[in-house]
Every structure is written in structure tokens, then in C-alpha cells.
Amino acid sequence: MAYIGQRMTRVEDERLVTGQGQYVSDITPSGTLHLAVVRSLHAHARITHLDLSSAQCLDGVIGVYGPDDVLPIMKPFPPGMVDARLQARMPTPLATGRVHYVGEPVAVVVALSRYIAEDAVRLVEVNYEPLPAVTDPVAGEYADPIHDGADSNLAAEIAYRVGAGADALKDADLVVQTSLRLGRVVGHPMEPRGIVAIYDSEQQNLSVYAGTQGVHGFRKSLADMLGLSESRIRVVAPDTGGGFGLKTRIYPEDVLAAYLAMRLNRPVKWQGDRYEEFISTNxxxxxxxxxxxxxxxxxxxxxxxxxxxxxxxxxxxxxxxxxxxxxxxxxxxxxxxxxxxxxxxxxxxxxxxxxxxxxxxxxxxxxxxxxxxxxxxxxxxxxxxxxxxxxxxxxxxxxxxxxxxxxxxxxxxxxxxxxxxxxxxxxxxxxxxxxxxxxxxxxxxxxxxxxxxxxxxxVGFEGAKMRLLSDGRVQIATGASGQGQGHRTAIGQVAADRLGLPFEQIVVVEGDTAAIERGIGTFGSRTMIMAGNATTQAAKGFRQRLLAFAADLFEASPEDLMWQHGTISVSGVPARALSLAQIAEEALTRQQELEYEAYFDASxxxxxxxxxxxxxxxxxxxxxxxxxxxxxxxxxxxxxxxxxxxxxxxxxxxxxxxxxxxxxxxxxxxxxxxxxxxxxxxxxxxxxxxxxxxxxxxxxxxxxxxxxxxxxxxxxxxxxxxxxxxxxxxxxxxxxxxxxxxxxxxxxxxxxxxxxxxxxxxxx
Amino acid sequence: MEITCEVNGQPVTVEVEPHWLLADVLRNQLGLTGLHLGCEYGVCGACTVLMDGEPVRSCLSFASQVAGHQITTVEGLAVDGKLNRVQTAFINHHALQCGFCTPGFLVTGTYLLQQGKLLNREEIREALSGNLCRCTGYQQIVDAVEEAVNQQSANAVECE
Missing domain, CATH: 3.30.365.10 (Aldehyde oxidase/xanthine dehydrogenase, molybdopterin binding domain)
Structure with a gap:
């Protein structure tokens, strides 16, 4: 039974071709309020005046918030991917005093519907005093710093040298030089970014649905920005309509929606549109x-x-x-x-x-x-x-x-x-x-x-957590959430081979912080290497865990047991055999969880x-x-x-x-x-x-x-x-x-x- | 205002504001979230539905325009739980990855299937040029539609 290497069609697909996919934009809990963003119209300007009053008066508007109204979250995002060579420039969820690009969030509106919220956005009055825009990195290096408190616009210098470096050019018979330019590309997953945040005020727990490539990192960033313990936040990446790297990090709208969901004690949803994708996504x-x-x-x-x-x-x-x-x-x-x-x-x-x-x-x-x-x-x-x-x-x-x-x-x-x-x-x-x-x-x-x-x-690690379900299927949870790659199929193929089980007996769960404690996510073409090998590691430990449990049942030594096609039997005594479903049943009566978790570290x-x-x-x-x-x-x-x-x-x-x-x-x-x-x-x-x-x-x-x-x-x-x-x-x-x-x-x-x-x- | 139309074979009466878009009413009032909004100005095609058998952009249509008409969304393509040829071919050819744009492609593909004409790859590419996909690079989508449409046409020829 070798599933690895086979052209298997995807277990993901039947839902998706019948319109049953659940993307963030498809999730609207009852009582949801809709958030829309007032964005900078200028590439570089000082905000001289912000008047929210007209917008607040519109029927159906719940609230309009400028930076002064969301002070608890008005701090810079924690730097993503810290590097000693970099002087990080991180934004606050809303711009304060100065805007730095066309599209930077300036204020937000929460309303009963997205229609009303967008109408109210048009009623927010922002006065700008335009500043010269730095649009060329070569000239911009020596232009006036665009960030208050910065010495220059040079954020980092990267240098690599192998052998004699540029000095070796003198040894060449011919040196050719060229100037190359790559344009500014907008990644454009077909699903624009979005988030739904739901706060349970009784339990003081926050749940969010976000189209993110890494639920655990997202949770960490959200916890930092909200000043909330990670244990109180659950992040679920439901079906996600493409990511391509753009959904690896948390964005201002995510924090604003989560914060306002807690403050208003109502679900808050922000669903970006294509124009916002053009002016606000990396x-x-x-x-x-x-x-x-x-x-x-x-x-x-x-x-x-x-x-x-x-x-x-x-x-x-x-x-x-x-x-x-x-x-x-x-x-x-x-x-x-x-x-x-x-x-x-x-x-x-x-x-x-x-x-x-x-x-x-x-x-x-x-x-x-x-x-x-x-x-x-x-x-x-x-x-x-x-x-x-x-x-x-x-x-x-x-x-x-x-x-x-x-x-x-x-x-x-x-x-x-x-x-x-x-x-x-x-x-x-x-x-x-x-x-x-x-x-x-x-x-x-x-x-x-x-x-x-x-x-x-x-880089980093990724995990696979295997658990025997009550019907004898094996669930594998991983922190590497997908955006269309087909993880559930591919990881299932690896697991089925390494556990020696039919593919149909495997179910892969991804994109949920409640399903596995730790994880990094999907980017840099890492998932099959990381989560794939974690699955292989987990399969080994999971088998041992099940064999040890079965050994107790059979009053035999684990070494005397055989694992074949999802059945554990005593060697030489084929009558003494239990299927995984029967083992699950026994585990239930004995109140034991049969699970095993493994993490693969990159070298x-x-x-x-x-x-x-x-x-x-x-x-x-x-x-x-x-x-x-x-x-x-x-x-x-x-x-x-x-x-x-x-x-x-x-x-x-x-x-x-x-x-x-x-x-x-x-x-x-x-x-x-x-x-x-x-x-x-x-x-x-x-x-x-x-x-x-x-x-x-x-x-x-x-x-x-x-x-x-x-x-x-x-x-x-x-x-x-x-x-x-x-x-x-x-x-x-x-x-x-x-x-x-x-x-x-x-x-x-x-x-x-x-x-x-x-x-x-x-x-x- | 109240409008009555037929959605996926069922009569539907729904209260709408005159400025509400068909896409929003299908998604928000009728819970048919299969169609998606990728641009909201008629370029990406993710919101495509059939109106009286013809593909339309539900993001560029007012809900009030469909009174008295028949609408088919991706949820209505499978009959009695059986996937139609285009849906099956999409699975077999790995014609979808993230699946967000897929409902629009399936509706367009089903329209082509219903035309009952043999199409070559170039014609299929042209016919699909109103739908954007960022994941697949289109080749497997063309494979799927080619198989579905031409299988259907071949069967029709045999029957004649």
C-alpha cells in the first residue's frame, strides 16, 4: 500500500465544487457588526483634523473610531522576523498624526451592515497637509525621513561576500554590467483579506476566523496587541482563498476588528474588497x-x-x-x-x-x-x-x-x-x-x-498531532494551514503510508489553534517538508502508543503484537485481534485519550x-x-x-x-x-x-x-x-x-x- | 420591495432594497455563499450565476432585476446530490486549488456544457477569459472543461 507518489484527487474538492466551502467572507454569525476602514488618500501627509461626527450620525452606525478612541491598541505591531541588520518600522493599527501611504488606515466605522459602514466612511472628514512623497528608493535613501524619530529612510543594509567578492572582477577577461528593474507586484489571492471576531464575555474568550497562513503566529500577535493571554484566543483559518505569502502576518484591520468585538461584545466582521487589496495588503x-x-x-x-x-x-x-x-x-x-x-x-x-x-x-x-x-x-x-x-x-x-x-x-x-x-x-x-x-x-x-x-x-518546526477517533479513524492536526495546496490530501497520503492504514481512515485537520498547541504555518514551500516529516515521526510514536494500549488489553507484551491494515493482533493468534475502532471503544471505556504529537525541526x-x-x-x-x-x-x-x-x-x-x-x-x-x-x-x-x-x-x-x-x-x-x-x-x-x-x-x-x-x- | 424569482429550481420571495446587489442578496439573504466576490466590478467572474441559462455577473446586477427570472448558482449545479460533468471533471483534473474562484468557473463551464457544442482548447480558453484564477494557471481548468464539454457533445452526437 503506497499512497506516496500517487496522483490522488483531493479530499478537499467535493465541498468546494458544490459551493459548501466556508471562507471568512461566508461566515456571518447572527448579530454581526460590519467594519469598514477610512484610509489615507495621500501617500505622505500630516493629519491636521479628524472629524467623525457626521459619520456617527448616520442611521445604523454603531461607532466611529479614530486613534484616540482605541488607545489600548495604539502601539506599534511587534516586529515581524527580527533581524539585527534591521531598524524595524512597524505601524500602529491606525495612523497617528502622519500617514505614510495611500491606503493606510486612519479611522474605522462599525455599522449594522457593510453598505451602511461604507456610506459612513465617506462621511468621515480628514484634513491633510500633504508632504513630499518618497517614491524612489535610490533618491529616497537620502530624502527627509518619512517616519518621525528616524534618522534616515535606510531601514537595513544587507551584505554578502564570498571569496574575494568584487575585487575578483579584475581577474576576469570580460566584465558585463546591467541595470535591472522588477516592478511592484500585487499578489492578489482571489479572496481578499478578512476577519470575523467573536467575543464570549462570560468566558472572556476571543474566537476569530481569519484567512491566515499561520494561526499560531496570528494568535501570538493578536494576544500581544490586545494584551490578552494566548490561552484566551482561538484562531481558526477556515477555507482560505489563496495566500501566496501575503497572509502570513497580522494586519491593522485584524486587531481593530478583534478589539472592537471585545469592546462592543458583538461579533465584528471586516471583509476587505479588491481595492483594499490593492492599497493595504503587502x-x-x-x-x-x-x-x-x-x-x-x-x-x-x-x-x-x-x-x-x-x-x-x-x-x-x-x-x-x-x-x-x-x-x-x-x-x-x-x-x-x-x-x-x-x-x-x-x-x-x-x-x-x-x-x-x-x-x-x-x-x-x-x-x-x-x-x-x-x-x-x-x-x-x-x-x-x-x-x-x-x-x-x-x-x-x-x-x-x-x-x-x-x-x-x-x-x-x-x-x-x-x-x-x-x-x-x-x-x-x-x-x-x-x-x-x-x-x-x-x-x-x-x-x-x-x-x-x-x-x-x-526554518523552525512544525507539528503533527495524531488522535484516534471513536470510529477508528485517525485524525492528524497540524499548524500548517492551507490556502489551496491540498494539505489534507498530501498529509493524508503520508500518514496512511506510515501508519499502514487505508487513506480513507485518515482525516487531516489544519488551521485551528484548538487542534494543536504549537505551530508555525504555511509559507516558504515548507509544509510537506515540515508537517510531512512531523507526520512520519508522529506515526511511529502513535503506533507505539496504540500497541502499548493494546498490549494492556491483551495482557501481552507490545513486542508480541502485530499491526496490520488497521488491526492489532497477537502474533500467531489471529483470533486475538482488535480493529482500531474497537480499540477506540476500549479507550473510551477506560477514559484514555490515544494520541501522540511530534514536532519536526528543520536542519x-x-x-x-x-x-x-x-x-x-x-x-x-x-x-x-x-x-x-x-x-x-x-x-x-x-x-x-x-x-x-x-x-x-x-x-x-x-x-x-x-x-x-x-x-x-x-x-x-x-x-x-x-x-x-x-x-x-x-x-x-x-x-x-x-x-x-x-x-x-x-x-x-x-x-x-x-x-x-x-x-x-x-x-x-x-x-x-x-x-x-x-x-x-x-x-x-x-x-x-x-x-x-x-x-x-x-x-x-x-x-x-x-x-x-x-x-x-x-x-x- | 418584494421580489419573486426562481433560485436553483425553487420559487423564492425575498424583501430587498432597490440598491442591493444580486450577489449580496444571494449570499446574505438566501445563504447561498458559494458564489464569491473577488472584485465587485465584473472583472474576476467569481460571482457568476446563470440567469435564464445565461451567465451573468451577480455583482453587477441588482437583485430587483431578477424578479420573474430563473437563477442558478453553484449550489444548484449538482442534481439529487450527483455532481454534474463539469464538477466531476474539476475534481479529476485538479482544476481547483483554493476554490474561491471555482464556483464562477463551474457556472461558466456548465453554461458551455449546456450549449452542446464541441470546443477546442483555444475556444475554451477564450470562453473562460472572463474568469480569473490566481492558483491554478488555468491549464487544469481547461483540461476539465474540455473533457466535460466534449464528452457531453460526443454523447449527443451518438444519440442523434
Missing amino acids: QERDQWHRAKIGVKRDGRIVAVVDEYYQDQGAYTPSGIIVADTTAVSIMGPYRVPNFEAVGKVVVTNKVPVGPYRGAGRPQGTFVMERLMDHAADALGMDRVQIRRINLLTPDQLPYQNGISSRGALMTLPYGEYQKTMEQVVDAIQYEQYRDTVRCEGDWRLGIGIANYLEMSGG GPAFGMGTHGVEVAVNTKTWEVKIRQYRICHDGGVIVNPLLVEGQTIGGTVQGLGTALFEALIIDPDSGQPQNASFLDYLLPGAGEMPDFMITEVEYPDPTNPEGFKGVAEGGVMPPMAAVCAAIEDALKEWHVRADVLPITPNDIFLQVTRGGAHETRSI
């Missing part, structure tokens, strides 16, 4: 890089050097995880003997930056893969050939690249990187077409290849290498870019469920294609106002623009965990930008187009063509 990417690569004439890398800026937005809700992960992701699957990265995290008058799928990995990959292409071009070498030369070879693995990250020296485990890349190179017929100019009517065709190294898991991240290859067609009249073919080969480690892995891979890749071709929140540089904060103007990839993907998998078990699992949720999003840019340049060789700024749009291509392309080689 955003990402948004970096400026000046990168150099030094190479020998034969293509070998001598050194890679990168200076970059993270446009951090107004606060640091998740510390510097995005900017830091960028630096450690740059070297990727290549042998880079000398490396230096210096990153500056600068606060600006924009929505804060926090992890969005990849959290720096896509940025690092974009830098390295673009450098490889430009170095190859400058050397007159083929772009795949330079990768062949520099990819780590099996005899060099495991390989320590000299960077310490996630508490461990980065150690790349065994893999056959060249073979992985060649699978894609062959599948997309790269060699056949690489030297030809291909036209189809007005369309020019081009191919791009990009590699990546996916770093997953590697360092897992790494998997992969390659994407894309063929694009570019229209030479409109400069529209179409994706014609897309090939992927990736290393999933030991794959639990190929169906789910393909879903993660394709889903991530399409988000990467969005970053490559469509998505960027455009902020007016003078005013700091977002210019395209709606789905009408901010384009997400749709079914019509996206191709069919051909995926092959390699499985190199990861040595950092007993099951050999690797995370697979972020590999997809890492290389599409570089691959697409390479393909566009290939298609438009004749015009010398350079695709180093994301998203690369028809307008950008047109402007480059009209200016005669990027002719300078930029070698120094």
Missing part, C-alpha cells in the same frame, strides 16, 4: 539592481557582484526577508567562486513590502539569469552553452556556496543539473532554431532558457534545481508578446502527489509570467498615488493569454529530511521572467531589444525599437 518584487558578472574568455564565471535597492514601502512587517532572500538566491545552481551583494532596504511612501510567492527567490534568479545571457552575448557564446559551462556538476555536489542562510551554510545536495537543463533544451528544440531568424507573417519567434535553484523549508533548507524554456512570438507591428510553447523540468525531491505538484508548478509559473509580462502597480512618482489599482487596469494573466505547459520531473531525494521531500510551490515563479525576457530578445535580435525591466510590455518594446534598440554592449 506588495512585493519592486527592486532596482546594478549587477556585474566577470567571466573568462571560455565562459567560466569569475565573479558576480550586485548592488540593489529594495523599495520597501512604508513599513517592515516581515523584516527584511524579501531583500535578504534575494541576495542568497542569486548564485543559484552555478559555481560562482567570488560573489558580493550589497542590498539597501529603503522605506518609501508606498504599501509595505512583505513576502509574495518566492520572497526574493524570483528576484535573485532574474539577476543571475539575465547576467548569464548578457555575458554570453558579450562573449559571442551561445546562451545555453555558458550555462553548461557554469552549472554545478554531479561530482561537485554536495556543494557549499559560501553563503549562510536560514541558520545553516547553504549546501546544495546531489543533482544532475546539466541533464535537467538538457531535457528542456531538447524539448523546446533550442539547438535546431538557435541561429535562425524565424518569422510567421508579422510575428518573430524566439526561445529563452532559464535555470533556478529552489530553496524550500529550512537547513532543501534545494531543487530546475529549468524553464519558453518560445515566444512577438508581433513586429503591435509588439504584442505571445507564449507559444513552455517546457519545464524540475526537481521535486520525493513527490507525494504528482497531480498537486503539477498544480503548484503551473500555478507558480503563471504568476511568474504575470510578473514578466503584465503586472506592476504603477505609482505616480510625484504624488505617490497608485494609477492602476483595479482589475480593469492592473492585468492578471487570464486563461486566454496562458499556454499549456509540458512538465517533466526529476526526483532527487533531499538529504535534510528523512522523507526526502522538497518544497515545490516557488520553483515555478522563479525563472519565467528571465526566460521570457531572453526569448523576447532572441525574437527581436534584429532590433537589439534588451529586456531588463519588468514587466516587459509592448509599449516598452516599441519605445526601444523606435530609439534604435540597446546597441551598447555595456562591457567595461
Whole structure:
């Protein structure tokens, strides 16, 4: 009986395809009051006057609250992801005196319905005295500090050096330099953020339903902000409509709703809408890089050097995880003997930056893969050939690249990187077409290849708590709550195998602080590594627990018992056997809980290498870019469920294609106002623009965990930008187009063509 | 005002304000929370329902507009507890992850199924372009709709 490795359909689905899902927005306890938020209209301003009186007079309004009305919670959020390099800038739930981005909460309304609450928001009068908005991290570093009491807008500086660092460039035969830009991406889970808070004044307990990726961390933050013991708070993440990293942290609205639910002693619900998602949920990417690569004439890398800026937005809700992960992701699957990265995290008058799928990995990959292409071009070498030369070879693995990250020296485990890349190179017929100019009517065709190294898991712990239910099923609770990944299915597969039980006998519970005491959550592609291995550990202890209990019943020694297909029997005496249901019954009569809890601790991240290859067609009249073919080969480690892995891979890749071709929140540089904060103007990839993907998998078990699992949720999003840019340049060789700024749009291509392309080689 | 319409085959009479949206009334007054609000301006398609068999955005419709009409929501797609072809195909092809947008896709897919036409992948992608999904990347959704629609059409051809 092996469930691991099978393409099992999901136990989650039947509810969800019949409309029975229960997302936060679907939960409205009787007597619920609705909260709506008054948000800053300015990127940077002083609040000179706040008048709540008109709003308070509207029929159906229960209360309107400014900062002075919620003083007990008016303190900065505890810093998320503390880091010695960072001077954290954390917001208070409502802005006091000064607003720092368009969308920052200024006041809140609680009313009988959301309709009334929104009407009342319009009646709150706020007077602003606008201040100059800092919208550029490079100039912003030396601009007047946007935060009262801060010395400067530089929140952190990140520095890594391997070997001789930038000094090694002098040993190169050729140094190529390029400026790269990644736009500000809004993650957009289809379900906007929301919360329902219910206070039981008799028991003095608070229950909240929140679409969060980590119920335990959410509870801790809520407890800190409310001054309430964690033991009095239960956090449940019900069905959650996508997270992608954006729902890892607590937000101002969560604290405001919970506080007001306690104060008003009524359930309070805040359900954000799409516009609020655009102006209040963490955003990402948004970096400026000046990168150099030094190479020998034969293509070998001598050194890679990168200076970059993270446009951090107004606060640091998740510390510097995005900017830091960028630096450690740059070297990727290549042998880079000398490396230096210096990153500056600068606060600006924009929505804060926090992890969005990849959290720096896509940025690092974009830098390295673009450098490889430009170095190859400058050397007159083929772009795949330079990768062949520099990819780590099996005899060099495991390989320590000299960077310490996630508490461990980065150690790349065994893999056959060249073979992985060649699978894609062959599948997309790269060699056949690489030297030809291909036209189809007005369309020019081009191919791009990009590699990546996916770093997953590697921090903290996660648990699995097994409990025998009265009907003989085994319940597994974990703190790693899902937002669509299919945990209940995948963890169930692991548990069924390790317990030797039919899959149907397993039930997985996630996203509830009442179900398991400790947990961290779902992010960084960690759940199968962490909760998966915790499940394996728990299965061992749980079996022993049940065998010991059965041994008492049988008056036998546990060593003389057999565990087979959910039945425990005395060896050699098949008549003396009890099913798990019968054991549960016995446990009930003896008032014993049969449960076992195990926690798996990470010893360092897992790494998997992969390659994407894309063929694009570019229209030479409109400069529209179409994706014609897309090939992927990736290393999933030991794959639990190929169906789910393909879903993660394709889903991530399409988000990467969005970053490559469509998505960027455009902020007016003078005013700091977002210019395209709606789905009408901010384009997400749709079914019509996206191709069919051909995926092959390699499985190199990861040595950092007993099951050999690797995370697979972020590999997809890492290389599409570089691959697409390479393909566009290939298609438009004749015009010398350079695709180093994301998203690369028809307008950008047109402007480059009209200016005669990027002719300078930029070698120094 | 009071309106009477048919929702998932059942006659319904409900008291609404003239400015209430159909999506809100279905969700809040009738408890049909399957449809979701992803943008509230008609782009994402998560709120799609059928009105007299045609897909409409319930976030762009007033409840008062549906008086006398037939509405089908995701809750009404399965008949006697049996999933329709599109629902079954969505499960088999892993065409949903978080499931938030799924009701809109299922309603659109069911509409395509009811048209009884053979569709190629490009036509299906075009037909689904009014629904946004952030998790799946669409490929498995197209697989599911392709299977459901073309299986149905193949059966219809056999019957003729």
C-alpha cells in the first residue's frame, strides 16, 4: 500500500465544487457588526483634523473610531522576523498624526451592515497637509525621513561576500554590467483579506476566523496587541482563498476588528474588497539592481557582484526577508567562486513590502539569469552553452556556496543539473532554431532558457498531532494551514503510508489553534517538508502508543503484537485481534485519550534545481508578446502527489509570467498615488493569454529530511521572467531589444525599437 | 420591495432594497455563499450565476432585476446530490486549488456544457477569459472543461 507518489484527487474538492466551502467572507454569525476602514488618500501627509461626527450620525452606525478612541491598541505591531541588520518600522493599527501611504488606515466605522459602514466612511472628514512623497528608493535613501524619530529612510543594509567578492572582477577577461528593474507586484489571492471576531464575555474568550497562513503566529500577535493571554484566543483559518505569502502576518484591520468585538461584545466582521487589496495588503518584487558578472574568455564565471535597492514601502512587517532572500538566491545552481551583494532596504511612501510567492527567490534568479545571457552575448557564446559551462556538476555536489542562510551554510545536495537543463533544451528544440531568424507573417519567434535553484523549508518546526477517533479513524492536526495546496490530501497520503492504514481512515485537520498547541504555518514551500516529516515521526510514536494500549488489553507484551491494515493482533493468534475502532471503544471505556504529537525541526533548507524554456512570438507591428510553447523540468525531491505538484508548478509559473509580462502597480512618482489599482487596469494573466505547459520531473531525494521531500510551490515563479525576457530578445535580435525591466510590455518594446534598440554592449 | 424569482429550481420571495446587489442578496439573504466576490466590478467572474441559462455577473446586477427570472448558482449545479460533468471533471483534473474562484468557473463551464457544442482548447480558453484564477494557471481548468464539454457533445452526437 503506497499512497506516496500517487496522483490522488483531493479530499478537499467535493465541498468546494458544490459551493459548501466556508471562507471568512461566508461566515456571518447572527448579530454581526460590519467594519469598514477610512484610509489615507495621500501617500505622505500630516493629519491636521479628524472629524467623525457626521459619520456617527448616520442611521445604523454603531461607532466611529479614530486613534484616540482605541488607545489600548495604539502601539506599534511587534516586529515581524527580527533581524539585527534591521531598524524595524512597524505601524500602529491606525495612523497617528502622519500617514505614510495611500491606503493606510486612519479611522474605522462599525455599522449594522457593510453598505451602511461604507456610506459612513465617506462621511468621515480628514484634513491633510500633504508632504513630499518618497517614491524612489535610490533618491529616497537620502530624502527627509518619512517616519518621525528616524534618522534616515535606510531601514537595513544587507551584505554578502564570498571569496574575494568584487575585487575578483579584475581577474576576469570580460566584465558585463546591467541595470535591472522588477516592478511592484500585487499578489492578489482571489479572496481578499478578512476577519470575523467573536467575543464570549462570560468566558472572556476571543474566537476569530481569519484567512491566515499561520494561526499560531496570528494568535501570538493578536494576544500581544490586545494584551490578552494566548490561552484566551482561538484562531481558526477556515477555507482560505489563496495566500501566496501575503497572509502570513497580522494586519491593522485584524486587531481593530478583534478589539472592537471585545469592546462592543458583538461579533465584528471586516471583509476587505479588491481595492483594499490593492492599497493595504503587502506588495512585493519592486527592486532596482546594478549587477556585474566577470567571466573568462571560455565562459567560466569569475565573479558576480550586485548592488540593489529594495523599495520597501512604508513599513517592515516581515523584516527584511524579501531583500535578504534575494541576495542568497542569486548564485543559484552555478559555481560562482567570488560573489558580493550589497542590498539597501529603503522605506518609501508606498504599501509595505512583505513576502509574495518566492520572497526574493524570483528576484535573485532574474539577476543571475539575465547576467548569464548578457555575458554570453558579450562573449559571442551561445546562451545555453555558458550555462553548461557554469552549472554545478554531479561530482561537485554536495556543494557549499559560501553563503549562510536560514541558520545553516547553504549546501546544495546531489543533482544532475546539466541533464535537467538538457531535457528542456531538447524539448523546446533550442539547438535546431538557435541561429535562425524565424518569422510567421508579422510575428518573430524566439526561445529563452532559464535555470533556478529552489530553496524550500529550512526554518523552525512544525507539528503533527495524531488522535484516534471513536470510529477508528485517525485524525492528524497540524499548524500548517492551507490556502489551496491540498494539505489534507498530501498529509493524508503520508500518514496512511506510515501508519499502514487505508487513506480513507485518515482525516487531516489544519488551521485551528484548538487542534494543536504549537505551530508555525504555511509559507516558504515548507509544509510537506515540515508537517510531512512531523507526520512520519508522529506515526511511529502513535503506533507505539496504540500497541502499548493494546498490549494492556491483551495482557501481552507490545513486542508480541502485530499491526496490520488497521488491526492489532497477537502474533500467531489471529483470533486475538482488535480493529482500531474497537480499540477506540476500549479507550473510551477506560477514559484514555490515544494520541501522540511530534514536532519536526528543520536542519537547513532543501534545494531543487530546475529549468524553464519558453518560445515566444512577438508581433513586429503591435509588439504584442505571445507564449507559444513552455517546457519545464524540475526537481521535486520525493513527490507525494504528482497531480498537486503539477498544480503548484503551473500555478507558480503563471504568476511568474504575470510578473514578466503584465503586472506592476504603477505609482505616480510625484504624488505617490497608485494609477492602476483595479482589475480593469492592473492585468492578471487570464486563461486566454496562458499556454499549456509540458512538465517533466526529476526526483532527487533531499538529504535534510528523512522523507526526502522538497518544497515545490516557488520553483515555478522563479525563472519565467528571465526566460521570457531572453526569448523576447532572441525574437527581436534584429532590433537589439534588451529586456531588463519588468514587466516587459509592448509599449516598452516599441519605445526601444523606435530609439534604435540597446546597441551598447555595456562591457567595461 | 418584494421580489419573486426562481433560485436553483425553487420559487423564492425575498424583501430587498432597490440598491442591493444580486450577489449580496444571494449570499446574505438566501445563504447561498458559494458564489464569491473577488472584485465587485465584473472583472474576476467569481460571482457568476446563470440567469435564464445565461451567465451573468451577480455583482453587477441588482437583485430587483431578477424578479420573474430563473437563477442558478453553484449550489444548484449538482442534481439529487450527483455532481454534474463539469464538477466531476474539476475534481479529476485538479482544476481547483483554493476554490474561491471555482464556483464562477463551474457556472461558466456548465453554461458551455449546456450549449452542446464541441470546443477546442483555444475556444475554451477564450470562453473562460472572463474568469480569473490566481492558483491554478488555468491549464487544469481547461483540461476539465474540455473533457466535460466534449464528452457531453460526443454523447449527443451518438444519440442523434
